[in-house]
Each structure stands twice: as structure tokens, then as C-alpha cells.
Amino acid sequence: MFAIDAHLDLSMNALEWNRDLRWPVAEINARERARGWKDKPDRGNATVAFPELRRGGFGLVVATQIGRFVAADNPLPGWHSPEQAWAQTQGQLSWYRAMEEAGELVQVADRAALDAQVGLWLDALARGADTSRLPIGYILSLEGADSMVTLRHLERSFAQGLRALGPGHYGPGRYAHGTDASAPLNAAGRDLLREMDRLGMILDATHLCDEAFWTALEIFRGPVWASHNNCRALVDHNRQFSDDMIRALVARGAVIGGALDAWMMVPGWVRGKSLPEPMGCRLEVMIDHLDHICQIAGNADHVGIGSDLDGAYGREQSPHDLETIADLGRLPAMLAARGYAPDDVVKVMHGNWLRFLRGAWSGKAGAVRRAR
Numbered sequence: 384m385f386a387i388d389a390h391l392d393l394s395m396n397a398l399e400w401n402r403d404l405r406w407p408v409a410e411i412n413a414r415e416r417a418r419g420w421k422d423k424p425d426r427g428n429a430t431v432a433f434p435e436l437r438r439g440g441f442g443l444v445v446a447t448q449i450g451r452f453v454a455a456d457n458p459l460p461g462w463h464s465p466e467q468a469w470a471q472t473q474g475q476l477s478w479y480r481a482m483e484e485a486g487e488l489v490q491v492a493d494r495a496a497l498d499a500q501v502g503l504w505l506d507a508l509a510r511g512a513d514t515s516r517l518p519i520g521y522i523l524s525l526e527g528a529d530s531m532v533t534l535r536h537l538e539r540s541f542a543q544g545l546r547a548l549g550p551g552h553y554g555p556g557r558y559a560h561g562t563d564a565s566a567p568l569n570a571a572g573r574d575l576l577r578e579m580d581r582l583g584m585i586l587d588a589t590h591l592c593d594e595a596f597w598t599a600l601e602i603f604r605g606p607v608w609a610s611h612n613n614c615r616a617l618v619d620h621n622r623q624f625s626d627d628m629i630r631a632l633v634a635r636g637a638v639i640g641g642a643l644d645a646w647m648m649v650p651g652w653v654r655g656k657s658l659p660e661p662m663g664c665r666l667e668v669m670i671d672h673l674d675h676i677c678q679i680a681g682n683a684d685h686v687g688i689g690s691d692l693d694g695a696y697g698r699e700q701s702p703h704d705l706e707t708i709a710d711l712g713r714l715p716a717m718l719a720a721r722g723y724a725p726d727d728v729v730k731v732m733h734g735n736w737l738r739f740l741r742g743a744w745s746g747k748a749g750a751v752r753r754a755r
Contacts, residue, residue, distance in 0.1 A: 384715050385504050387733040388708070389445040389640040389689040390589075390611035391431060393521070394475035396693050404432045405487060408707045424655065428697025431708045433487055437514050439709035442504030443491065443733070445547065445610055445689075446479065446521040448472040452529035452557055459554045461529070468530035476543060479521065489518040492544040494744040496520075501737060522740075524587060524610065527552030527561065534578045541582045547610070549587035550575060551595060559599070561590040562622045568598040576603045585743055588612075588632065589689075592621065600631055606743040607635045611642040611689035613672040618650050626679055633680045636742070638735045640689015641669045645700045648672065659703035666702045666713065670721055673731065683727035687735045688714075 396402045400423060402411050408429050416427040436444065450468030451461035462468040482488040491497050500520035507514050524547035531537050537548075550572055551561030558572040568576075576599060579586060588596060588609045600607065609632060615623035624632070624639070632639060645664040646652035652662060659665070673686040692701060692708050704710070718728045726734075 384440050384712070384729070384732050385442055385501070385508055386440040386688065386711065387443045387736040388441050389608070389638075389687060389736055390524075390642070390691050390694075391444050391446055392449065392526075392691070392694050393431070393444070393446045394478050395447065395449055395695075396429070396431065397478050398475060402429060402432070405485070406432060407434045408432045423695075425693070425695070425697030425699060428699050429693055430698055430701060430705065431693040433519060434515070435707040435709040436519055437517065439712045440508065440514075441519065441708065442514070442517065443500055443520040443522070445524050447524050447526045448475045448530070448545070449526045449552070450530040451527055451552055454555070457554060465529060465532045465557065469532050469536060472525065472530045476523075479523070486516075486518060488521050490544050491520040491522050492546055494741060497737075497740055497744065522546055524548065526587075527556060527590070528558040528575055529556055531558070531575065534574060537575065537578055538582065541584065545584070547585035547587050547608070548579060549589050549591070549610070550599065551591050553590070559595040560592045562592070565592045565594055565621075568595045568602075572599075573602055579603065580605050588637070590622070593628075596628060600635065606739065607632065607637045608739060609637060609639040609689075611640045611691040613642055613647045614675045617672055617675060618647055620647070622647060629676055629679050633685050636739070638685055638687050638739045639676055640687050641673045642689055642691045643669060643701055643705070644691055644694060644696060645702070648702070654700070658699070659701060664702050665704045666710070666717060668702065670714075670717060674721065683723065683730050684735060686731055688732070
């Protein structure tokens, strides 16, 4: 089945992890193991590459740029100036452009390109044609806004194809605080949201701390999604959405992508110590989170896939029954076994993201506003 994944850190894996994503996952892992690399905790445990994306039916993904700025008192990894963070994201953009030139990727930044890419893949899959050389469409998203040196840089990024932005990531941010931090949305963050509105961008509510989340929904008037987020009711952590936050997103017409990072899926996970199988972390748990959102919404119109696979972790922190991202091709049967109707299975796999994007790029997705 055609599928959309709303969050993959492709350029980070290519440039910081030095992975050639044109290779099959098995070859990437074999090379890292043969060299004995230990610089990253997930070396030799990659799950995402272009061949596996195609094999799983992923003809469209939301692919990130990321460059965190860290002040002198911030212990998190990151760049020591916004300008360095900007340069990092520009290098990532250059990699995406190189993959376009190689025929691996095609940028999707408007309704016409969206319909063309989806039509290409749906037609090929319907005919049973070989998809192993079809280009994968990518929508450019920025995870954390620290690299936006000024709002003029945001306008420049929009011209480069940036269509979605999450103002915060981990810790304190220049525009908004994210996971494991808390502060009201500052003046720069408010201005950022207004400029995003003017440009017609998508607000990614993922990673926003609770205070910033609620203020952002008040200020921002355009389309909102959460590319990769799970449920606080199932795993109690500030990274997750509370039921009230989920209700607010549903009221805005948002779609929430289920994430596959094990510590977000099962309670009690200890990073660097826990292992997926003993913790009961399997693909079915992702459906538990999606189903919780569906029960709150009263329908299956607000969930999708936002796997975050290889988001600075690998198989050691993924569902134990997942070898590569191609295994997400098993989700339709698993959803059907849980009682999801065929139409709802299609919604989860791609339909909800596609409906959202068509609305966002037709000026309609922001029609539902949160009551003041």
C-alpha cells in the first residue's frame, strides 16, 4: 500500500552519521560493524534507506533539516551560534539537492507536485509495476527553529522549499522551549509564528513544551500537525501529548504521526539499558497509541505514521519486530486485525496526511480555529 511517513531525519543520517542512503540497510550496517565504529549508540543498527523506503511503499516522506543552537550553559549537543546552525541546515539542503540530481528524491512543495508524486506511485502500485527506481517525494521540514538567524532567513528557507517548522526541539530554544524544558513562548517565537502564517507554512506542534504549545495554538492561524508524537496517557512524559492537547489538535484539524522510538512507546524505558523485546516494545504498541487518539477523536481522521526511525537511535531502541522501515508494510494487516475498516486503514497509511496537505496547500486546512 502507498504510505507516507511524516518524520524522517534523512539528511542528518547522511551527513552526521555518514550513511549513503542509496545503499540497502544491510550494507550500511555491515560497513559500520566491519569498521567497529562506536561514535554513535546506534552504529550498525540502521533501519532506513531508500531501497527499504521503496519496498515499504513510502513514495512520500516529510524529511528534516535540523541544527540546534546551544548557549554556553546548555549541556545539550549543538552549535555555538545560530549562524553555525544555519550553515548546518544549508549543508543538509545541499544533500537533498544532490539526491534530487541523482534521481533518488523529488521535492514536493505545492499542490501540483503533491498530486503528481502521489499519482505516480499510486499508478505504479495499482499496476504492480516495479517501484525500485521511482523517486521518493520529500517535503522539507525544520525540526527546531534555532537555525533561523532572523526572520529573513525563514523567508529564504521558504523559497528553498521549507513547508513545515517545529519551533522547539529539546531543551531551551531561541524561539520556543521544547522537550524537558519549560517556559512561555517568547517575543521572537510569537513573531516567528506570525511570519509562518504570512508565508502559509505548517506549524509542527511536536516537541513544544506545554506552555509554548497552548500559546502557539492561540497565536498561529494556519494549518497545524504533529509529525511524530505519542500519548502521555500511555507513557507519562512531557514529550508526549496529554489528552487535552490531543483534543485541541483534533479541533484544529491536525494529524498526529505515531512515533517508533521505544522510550516513547512503552513506560519504564531506560535509555542505554532497556531492550525492546523484554520491554514488550513491538509494532502493535504503535497502534495502541494511534487507537488512543482515535478514541478521543471519535474517528480515524487524525492519525498517521511519523516514525522518526533512525532519529539518533536504531534497532536497539525500535520495536523488536521491526528490522527496517519496510516492515511498516505489515501495518495494514495489523490495523485490520484490530477492527479498522479498509477505508480507515488507508487513512492511517497515507490518506489523512494527503487530505491535510491538500487542504493546507489549498488554503483550507486552517479553516477550523480554536475558540477564543
